[in-house]
Structure formats: structure tokens, C-alpha cells
Amino acid sequence: MRKIEFFRHNIDERDIRRAAAVLRSVFLTTGAEVAAFEDGMRRYLGSEHVVGLTSCTAALHLGLEAWGVGPGDEVITPAMSFCATSNAILHAGAVPAFVDSEEGTGNIDAELIEGRITRRTKAIMPVHLYGHLADMRRIRSIAGRRGLAVIEDAAHCLEGRRDGIRVGQLGDAAAFSFYATKSITSGEGGAISVHDAPKADLLRHLRLHGIDKGAADRYTKRYRHWDMPILGWKYNMDNIQAALLMGQMNDVGARCRRRRRIAEEYERGLEGVPGLTLMRTAPCTEHARHLFTIRVRPARRDKVLVALQEAGVGVAVNYRPIHLLRYYRTRFGFKPGAFPVAERIGSETISLPLYPKLSDREAETVVRTVRRVVSRHA
Ligand SMILES: *Cc1c(COP(=O)(O)O)cnc(C)c1O
Numbered sequence: 001m002r003k004i005e006f007f008r009h010n011i012d013e014r015d016i017r018r019a020a021a022v023l024r025s026v027f028l029t030t031g032a033e034v035a036a037f038e039d040g041m042r043r044y045l046g047s048e049h050v051v052g053l054t055s056c057t058a059a060l061h062l063g064l065e066a067w068g069v070g071p072g073d074e075v076i077t078p079a080m081s082f083c084a085t086s087n088a089i090l091h092a093g094a095v096p097a098f099v100d101s102e103e104g105t106g107n108i109d110a111e112l113i114e115g116r117i118t119r120r121t122k123a124i125m126p127v128h129l130y131g132h133l134a135d136m137r138r139i140r141s142i143a144g145r146r147g148l149a150v151i152e153d154a155a156h157c158l159e160g161r162r163d164g165i166r167v168g169q170l171g172d173a174a175a176f177s178f179y180a181t182k183s184i185t186s187g188e189g190g191a192i193s194v195h196d197a198p199k200a201d202l203l204r205h206l207r208l209h210g211i212d213k214g215a216a217d218r219y220t221k222r223y224r225h226w227d228m229p230i231l232g233w234k235y236n237m238d239n240i241q242a243a244l245l246m247g248q249m250n251d252v253g254a255r256c257r258r259r260r261r262i263a264e265e266y267e268r269g270l271e272g273v274p275g276l277t278l279m280r281t282a283p284c285t286e287h288a289r290h291l292f293t294i295r296v297r298p299a300r301r302d303k304v305l306v307a308l309q310e311a312g313v314g315v316a317v318n319y320r321p322i323h324l325l326r327y328y329r330t331r332f333g334f335k336p337g338a339f340p341v342a343e344r345i346g347s348e349t350i351s352l353p354l355y356p357k358l359s360d361r362e363a364e365t366v367v368r369t370v371r372r373v374v375s376r377h378a
């Protein structure tokens with residue numbers, strides 16, 4: 001049987017031609033293509049400003065920097081995420097205050113946020129896990145009352161909505177990823193969306209060392225000396241990345257609809273299978289369906305994982321909780337039991353293939369294989 005890859009990207013000939021045109025031009029770094037991509041993304045999101053960066057990790061970090069989060073500060077964030085989320089908090093010099101998950105969605109349990117707020121708390125960094133928007137209305141209201149910034153980790157959720165609001169709408173900033181396995185990709189890449197014009201300006205400076213003129217200013221206009229009023233980083237998206245992303249951004253809705261169709265097939269085919277649990281979708285949610293995960297008993301998870309792989313179905317684990325990764329255990333002394341729901345999800349979860357190129361036949365094969373493997377092992 002042919003292997004069903006865990007992920008296949010959607011870069012097509014049109015995207016490759018656009019990138020090739022940049023490569024044949026003289027100007028490779030941040031310029032007109034990046035500005036055009038930022039504008040397209042801004043229109044898709046319905047946001048005010050988008051700044052193109054090298055990764056979502058960079059976007060999360062710069063978001064914190066732009067809102068003045070630094071040493072001595074705490075940022076509230078879920079234990080159930082990819083380590084990039086809380087690493088960005090450490091990059092800013094602050095520390096994560098982890099919060100446990102909701103059982104059904106795996107998202108940060110908004111109920112527990114207020115209990116984690118201290119005098120040092122500066123921001124909340126929710127993650128829209130698997131493409132399911134966190135409870136942003138609730139989070140916005142807590143942040144508003146307590147004077148906290150909200151920086152959304154939207155790496156899974158370019159397309160998500162919930163309770164009548166979109167991703168990035170209620171947060172001060174939202175961070176997006178164009179990493180190799182994300183819904184649109186340039187191999188590596190990211191962006192931050194914000195509503196506030198001065199913050200967007202600051203972010204444009206912070207992404208390029210803090211200097212006051214980018215290469216495009218120096219290239220297209222008469223040479224003028226530049227200065228460096230503040231210290232920034234080297235996080236600027238380049239024209240090659242932007243050219244690859246431009247066409248993908250135009251198709252983002254169609255791709256998401258295809259993933260939703262596959263997810264519906266998975267839910268139909270796997271609902272009620274003994275020994276297998278599915279994640280839930282909250283009411284009034286338009287799920288971006290970045291990842292589709294199943295849960296099996298912890299003692300059986302790794303056996304099921306290997307058996308699926310051996311049967312030719314690509315799988316992954318998203319995620320083992322951050323606080324139990326070795327660096328976090330060592331630095332902060334976390335012990336198992338600190339965030340029981342996140343830990344349970346981390347020990348039970350398996351991600352299945354989910355991408356627009358997955359055919360109906362392949363999706364059927366995934367369902368059949370999962371049913372067979374789980375009934376044997378779980
Ligand atoms: C992929 C991912 C990131 C990091 O994205 P990069 O672009 O690789 O920096 C951050 N958070 C989550 C939840 C992710 O899945």
C-alpha cells in the first residue's frame with residue numbers, strides 16, 4: 001500500500017513561477033512582494049496592519065516586545081501548545097504562567113485565567129489549538145478588566161472564527177506561521193497582525209535591527225543615511241517567501257473548506273469507536289481544522305501510533321505539554337500532575353493526516369486503518 005503522508009504542502013507551479021520571478025530580479029529581501037503579501041493578508045483577516053516576519057516565534061516575541069513585556073513580567077499561556085509559544089515569552093525575558101486545558105477542545109481553560117493573575121502579569125497569550133479559536137470574548141473581557149495585553153498564537157488558525165469574531169479581532173496582536181506544515185507555507189515564515197498604527201510602525205522597525213530605513217528605502221530612493229534609534233532583531237520576511245505565499249493566501253478559504261470536509265468524514269467514520277475519543281467543537285465555532293486529533297488510552301497510545309505508521313498512515317503527536325519538557329522541568333521545577341488535563345491530552349493524542357491534497361480515497365483508508373488498529377490495540 002502506498003504511504004499516506006502526514007502532510008503535503010500545496011505550493012503549485014503558479015507559486016513557483018512567482019518565486020522564480022523574484023529570483024530573476026535584483027531585489028531579494030523585504031520589498032514590494034512583502035508589502036503586497038501583507039496587504040493581501042490584511043484584507044483576508046479584516047485587520048488594520050500585517051507585518052511579514054521570518055516565523056511565528058518571531059511574531060510572538062515581537063508582539064511581547066512591542067507591548068513592553070520584559071524581565072520581571074509574567075505571561076499567561078496554556079501548557080498544551082508547541083514550545084514556540086512559551087519560548088517566545090522567555091525570549092522576551094518574561095516567564096510563562098501556565099494554565100491547564102479544557103477537556104473538550106484542548107484550549108486554554110478561560111475559567112482558570114483569573115486565578116493565575118498576579119502583580120507581575122502583563123499579558124495573556126492564548127493559542128487557538130488545532131485551529132479552534134480559544135474563548136476570545138471571555139479572554140478579552142478578563143484582559144480589559146485587568147489591564148493586560150492579549151497576543152494570540154494563531155499559528156493553527158488563519159481561518160478561524162467563533163461567537164461572531166475572527167482570529168486577531170479581539171487580541172491586541174495575532175501571530176501567524178508559514179512553517180512547512182502550516183495551512184499556507186513558504187518553508188519558514190510568519191506574520192503579525194495588529195490594529196494599532198504606531199505599534200505596526202514599531203514592529204516594522206523591530207523586525208530589522210531597529211534601524212529607521214529598510215533596504216527597500218535605500219534601494220528605491222536616493223541614498224540617505226540610516227540610523228538605529230532602538231535595538232531590534234533580524235526577523236524580516238523576504239520577497240521570495242512573500243512571492244510563494246501570495247497565491248496561497250488567495251486560496252485560503254477553499255483549502256480550509258476541503259480540510260473541513262475531510263474532518264467531517266473523520267468524525268463520521270470514527271465517532272463511537274470503542275477506545276477512541278474525538279475532540280469537541282464549541283458552539284458557534286468555525287474551526288480552521290489545522291490538525292485532526294484522536295485520543296486513545298495512554299497505555300496504548302504509542303502502540304497505536306507505531307501501528308498506524310507501520311500500516312502506512314503518517315501520524316504525529318501535537319503535543320506533549322510544555323511544562324514537562326526537560327528544559328522547563330529543570331528551570332522551573334515542574335512535576336507531573338501540575339496541569340492534569342494538558343498532561344492527559346499529551347499522553348492520549350494522535351494527529352491524523354489532514355490537508356487539501358488528501359484524496360477522498362486516502363481519507364477513507366485513514367478511517368478504516370484507524371478503526372482496525374484501535375480495535376486491535378485499544
Ligand atoms: C508552528 C507553531 C508555532 C511556531 O511557528 P514558527 O513559524 O515555526 O515559528 C507557534 N505556535 C504553534 C501553536 C505552532 O504550531
